[in-house]
Amino acid sequence: MSALSLVPNADRVAADAAALRAPLAIRGLTVSYGQQPAVFSVDMTLRAGAMTAIVGPNGAGKSTLMKAALGIVTPLSGRITAFGAPVELQRHRIAYVPQRASVDWDFPARVIDVVLMGMYRDLGLLGRVRAHHRDFARDCLDRVGMTDFADRQIGQLSGGQQQRVFLARALAQNADLYMLDEPFAGVDAATEKAIIAVLKGLRDEGRTVLVVHHDLATVAEYFDDVLLIATRKVAEGPVTQVFTADNLQATYGGRLATQQIDRLPGAGA
Amino acid sequence: MGADFVTLSLTPILIGALAAVACALPGNFLVLRRQALIGDAISHVVLPGIVVAFLITGAVATLPMILGAACAALVAVALIEAVRRLGRIEPGAAMGVVFTAMFAGGVLLLEQSDTSSVHLDVEHALYGNLESLIWLDASGWGSLTDPVALAGLPPELGRIALTLVAVALFTGIFWRPLALSTFDEGFARSLGIRTGALGLALVVVSALAAVAAFDAVGSIIVIAMFICPPAAARLMTDRLGAQVGWSVVFAILSAILGYVLAGYGPGWFGLGASVSAAGMIATVSGVILALAAVFGPRRRGAIVAT
Ligand SMILES: Nc1ncnc2c1ncn2[C@@H]1O[C@H](COP(=O)(O)OP(=O)(O)OP(=O)(O)O)[C@@H](O)[C@H]1O
Numbered sequence A: 001m002s003a004l005s006l007v008p009n010a011d012r013v014a015a016d017a018a019a020l021r022a023p024l025a026i027r028g029l030t031v032s033y034g035q036q037p038a039v040f041s042v043d044m045t046l047r048a049g050a051m052t053a054i055v056g057p058n059g060a061g062k063s064t065l066m067k068a069a070l071g072i073v074t075p076l077s078g079r080i081t082a083f084g085a086p087v088e089l090q091r092h093r094i095a096y097v098p099q100r101a102s103v104d105w106d107f108p109a110r111v112i113d114v115v116l117m118g119m120y121r122d123l124g125l126l127g128r129v130r131a132h133h134r135d136f137a138r139d140c141l142d143r144v145g146m147t148d149f150a151d152r153q154i155g156q157l158s159g160g161q162q163q164r165v166f167l168a169r170a171l172a173q174n175a176d177l178y179m180l181d182e183p184f185a186g187v188d189a190a191t192e193k194a195i196i197a198v199l200k201g202l203r204d205e206g207r208t209v210l211v212v213h214h215d216l217a218t219v220a221e222y223f224d225d226v227l228l229i230a231t232r233k234v235a236e237g238p239v240t241q242v243f244t245a246d247n248l249q250a251t252y253g254g255r256l257a258t259q260q261i262d263r264l265p266g267a268g269a
Numbered sequence B: 001m002g003a004d005f006v007t008l009s010l011t012p013i014l015i016g017a018l019a020a021v022a023c024a025l026p027g028n029f030l031v032l033r034r035q036a037l038i039g040d041a042i043s044h045v046v047l048p049g050i051v052v053a054f055l056i057t058g059a060v061a062t063l064p065m066i067l068g069a070a071c072a073a074l075v076a077v078a079l080i081e082a083v084r085r086l087g088r089i090e091p092g093a094a095m096g097v098v099f100t101a102m103f104a105g106g107v108l109l110l111e112q113s114d115t116s117s118v119h120l121d122v123e124h125a126l127y128g129n130l131e132s133l134i135w136l137d138a139s140g141w142g143s144l145t146d147p148v149a150l151a152g153l154p155p156e157l158g159r160i161a162l163t164l165v166a167v168a169l170f171t172g173i174f175w176r177p178l179a180l181s182t183f184d185e186g187f188a189r190s191l192g193i194r195t196g197a198l199g200l201a202l203v204v205v206s207a208l209a210a211v212a213a214f215d216a217v218g219s220i221i222v223i224a225m226f227i228c229p230p231a232a233a234r235l236m237t238d239r240l241g242a243q244v245g246w247s248v249v250f251a252i253l254s255a256i257l258g259y260v261l262a263g264y265g266p267g268w269f270g271l272g273a274s275v276s277a278a279g280m281i282a283t284v285s286g287v288i289l290a291l292a293a294v295f296g297p298r299r300r301g302a303i304v305a306t
């Protein structure tokens, strides 16, 4: 055996070494709710300090992929690590914003109570909420422009305000990896700008951001990397390289007219 | 209010109030999770457990019956989970199947076996025997400090008090994860909270409260207390802690008012016999819910106005 025989594997070795430390590394992930797999044999590696979009049609398995990465749903198979360790050991470094419609906004809680939920791992079962917890929660509300709503019942918020509160709760988690499921769904342009500014701020602090995103027109503007998925992974990498008309066609099939793709900023053929 | 009250009314009122609070506490979370009918269902599924316990021991002993009821509740929870997973149907449908089947099984068992000689009938199951839980050893308020008289307290009082302590401890210790997983299960799981186990624990604790209350006051109060005080409390406030506080107040109020009205109410209206205390307590809790729905500051419509 000469050193030469190792050369063909050098790329893989380098990739695995990167995956070893990556904020999130997924290998061979398959998730199924019934007979049909929702996510099939997906590999992906998140680049640290980058903002990555998960893009794909409805039912493509975007939410499922995120939930599996967080250990919310149990996969059929696959290996998932966060920062080089099993996700269960890294929960304190991961923040999650579920789809807004997935919770009951009639729940008896005020805005500040929801933000404090982000500090659950600090507070534990019986730890008292102290002044510095409240101050930090108000700080997080301030960063999303919701200071004045701290004592408002959550059912009395607009959709965009609810989304901001969810983001504030994630900020309260003070994590290294942020996962957000469709944070721009049903929010107006002003809120979208506010949210993206906060996310870019996190990225600029060196944190990693992963977002399930639906609006193809803004992918190139908002994100560094993109993962295209339609049950299987279609492509992953920097937006400038993989956000192409061919890849989008493969992701969306006939559902997206070619001319439409051509008009997308950043989606060169 | 003198010696008569202490002998005849004090313990039933106390037992009624403790049972009501023990059911209302977990009821808050069940109502918020849209699982309120679990309380009702539990009181049905425990029937076969009680009958089996009777058939095994051959006597109407309380402890085996409570154990039998608790086992039946656990079997029901396990069956629901199995039906839901294997049948791939929604939880509500799975509960419906399991509860009906188990209740029917209990009725069949009851009919097939010779239980007619004992007091194991439908009326008892529904209304309990709250009025009979009197304190014969008491001779007045002074008996509260008399060890001999205290030893003669009805055993149901101790059992329901112990149950309430257990339920209150569970609610207090797991308050945060319970609230979190009720509001946002996905987020709770992402924090590492084992929401499945917690939900199961909530059902088991509810079953414990239901079984202990069932033993003392019958299933009609159990059903009412799981739902009415928490639902009324939700209409009073927008904070979880305050809601649970209100539900405790409403539960106690229902027990006291209901018992007094059942005992003395018919007399005030010139009617002869008194009515069932359990039935009246349930009725009062329903009236409180109706009042909260009309006047509660957080009822629908009132919120828009603020
Ligand atoms: N709890 C569930 N039970 C059964 N099937 C599910 C469940 N959640 C998702 N699915 C199915 O799994 C597939 C992937 O769903 P998923 O929610 O991950 O898609 P998505 O890409 O997030 O879609 P969307 O853009 O609509 O949010 C879909 O076919 C969906 O019907």
Ligand SMILES: [Mg+2]
Pocket (backbone or CB within 6 Å): A062, A063, A064, A099, A181
């Ligand atoms: Mg989704």
